[in-house]
Amino acid sequence: MLALDKVGKIYPNGVHALERFSATIPQGEIVAIIGGSGCGKSTLLRAVAGLDRASTGSIRIDNIDISAPHEKIGIIFQEPRLLPWLSVADNIGFGLSELPAAARREKVAQALARVGLSDKAKAWPRELSGGQAQRVAIARALVPQPEVLLLDEPFSALDAFTRRDLQDHLLDLWADTRPTLILVTHDVDEALVLADRVLVMRPRPGRLFAEIDVGLARPRDRASPLFDAVKRRVLTALDRSLDRDVPDSAPAETVGAWW
Amino acid sequence: MTMTLETPALERPETRDRSASNRRWQRFARPALGVVLPLTLALAWELAVWSGWSNGRLVPPPSRVFATIMELARSGELWRHITTTLSRVAAGFGLGVVTGTLLGAISGYWGIARRLLDPTVQALRAIPSIAWVPLFILWLGIFETSKVALIAxxxxxxxxxxxxxxxxxxxxxxVEVGRTFRLSGPAMIRRILLPAVLPAYVVALRVGLGLGWMFVVAAEFMGASEGLGYLLIDGQQLGKPAQILAAITIFALLGKTTDWLIELITTPLLRWQDAFRPGGET
Structure with missing residues (x-):
């Protein structure tokens, strides 16, 4: 279980990026964090990853305080961030250096097969397409079997087809060991395809604004009316979080509609 | 055949599928292309002197330079000069590389060391290195030590x-990838920093080697009884332009060979680079 308690972050330049963010995420849940730019999504994720320290509050995983990168937590960035001097196989095995070579080779081979890149084991990262490179990054993060996997807009740089493909792929991989997934995204569809719960944040300072249970059966059908209904709820919450007018919400809630 | 010379960088993967004979041709043709210009110039000058356009007294034709080299080689003198100069460059280059790498790594890795050390090093760098010559001679004598120090x-x-x-x-x-996998300081250096730094380091080594060859001549000008720099001075004082050109030619060959050696040793280590290679890989 991952427990975030009143997490806040003020950067040295005075920017108040995140304020009193609290959430409890049980093991194996998939949570999407969504919000306008500057709402502290990435700040939050980097704090959970232990890459930056929160200024206030606490982040605990199974009652262990997180203030530095931890073996139970893996992260996938927006870019694949593969090490260009290592082959695809060595990139995937990067986090397994403590294992004996034979065990490492076996795990890497399994992971390669699992992401469908067995034929690319010896290739250099420069020879991969964007989608392939991101699949290697996913394999690299999953191979040490983290309990929590953080994803910082992992598919935003990919085209729509590749993105869908990778979303399905991610769910498939998630089902193997069922780690907790925390996904930061701009894409409402992506959040609803993947997540059990959507957290909407509002900017300046970054705060939790709304929490929406998706409650749809898997695999999810993007064209179903239920999907659409939840999507509308998320979009409404997003609009409100940015203090925009919400024309299609209930009339009673619309400002100035009382006359 | 023309297409082998014009392969655009974008079509690189195709080269693998080419026939073996084609590839063999390329392997010799590419380096051969580099020899075309100097050979043409040499041949033109040879012809100019041979046809009487120039008497070739101050600029002797290649044949006479070659004859001088052969003569020096026959007497065994040439090897003595070459080995002396080579060992000076090797010692100075080794010393310079070791200290430069150590201090550069310290300055790069620790902010405090950089603030402490770098301004002084940069100030020293601003001094033309030849300006050290008189001091080095006073401190280290006129023999090998001062020469090696100058090259270093x-x-x-x-x-x-x-x-x-x-x-x-x-x-x-x-570096963040390394941090998320909780690499220790030494592991971060070995697994992330060293490979990341390698391409630039190779360039630095090649620049350093070039300067090493430059400074060995300066060092040998300041009073040497053997070495290629001595051959230059000797040729000037005795009015033997062919000997000067012979020494210059050998400098060119040695410099190019040592540079090529660095390239040869490091190329396998840098195969991963996603570099722009106009005109295909060489």
Whole structure:
């Protein structure tokens, strides 16, 4: 279980990026964090990853305080961030250096097969397409079997087809060991395809604004009316979080509609 | 055949599918292309002297330079000069590379060390290295030590700058990958920083080697009884332009060969680079 308690972050330049963010995420849940730019999504994720320290509050995983990168937590960035001097196989095995070579080779081979890149084991990262490179990054993060996997807009740089493909792929991989997934995204569809719960944040300072249970059966059908209904709820919450007018919400809630 | 010379960088993967004979041709044709220009110039000059356009007294034709080289080689003198100069360059280059790498790494890795050390090094760098010659002779004598020291000074600065600059420009995003996998300090250096720095380090080594060859001549000008620099001075004082050109030619050959050796040793280590190679790989 991952427990975030009143997490806040003020950067040295005075920017108040995140304020009193609290959430409890049980093991194996998939949570999407969504919000306008500057709402502290990435700040939050980097704090959970232990890459930056929160200024206030606490982040605990199974009652262990997180203030530095931890073996139970893996992260996938927006870019694949593969090490260009290592082959695809060595990139995937990067986090397994403590294992004996034979065990490492076996795990890497399994992971390669699992992401469908067995034929690319010896290739250099420069020879991969964007989608392939991101699949290697996913394999690299999953191979040490983290309990929590953080994803910082992992598919935003990919085209729509590749993105869908990778979303399905991610769910498939998630089902193997069922780690907790925390996904930061701009894409409402992506959040609803993947997540059990959507957290909407509002900017300046970054705060939790709304929490929406998706409650749809898997695999999810993007064209179903239920999907659409939840999507509308998320979009409404997003609009409100940015203090925009919400024309299609209930009339009673619309400002100035009382006359 | 023309297409082998014109392969655009974008079509690189295709080269693998080409026939073996084609590839063999390329392997010899590419380096051969580099020899065309100097050979043409040499041949033109030879013809100019031979046809009486020039008497070739101050600029002797290639045949006479070659004859001088052969003569020096026959007497055994040439090897003595070459080995002397080579060992000076080797010692100075080694010393300069070791100190430059160490201090450059320290300055690049620790902020405090950089603030403490770098201004002084940069100030020293601003001194033309030849200006050290009188001092080195006073301190270290006129024999090998002062010569090696001067070469080492010349090699030190590009290597120092190259290493420090390379460390400072390592991609933060890649370092973060190392942090998420909880690499210790030494592991971070070995698994992330060293490979990331390597391409720039190779360039620094090659620049350093070039300066090493430059400074060995300066060092041998300041009073040497053997070495290729001595051959130059000797040729000037006795009015033997062919000997000067012979020494210059040997400098060119040695410099090119040692540079090529660095390239040869490091190419397998840099195969991963996603570099722009106009005109195909060489």
């Amino acid at each position: 000074v010349g090699v030190f600065f590009p290597v120092y700058l190259g290493v420090m600059g390379a460390i400072l420009s390592v991609d933060r995003k890649i």
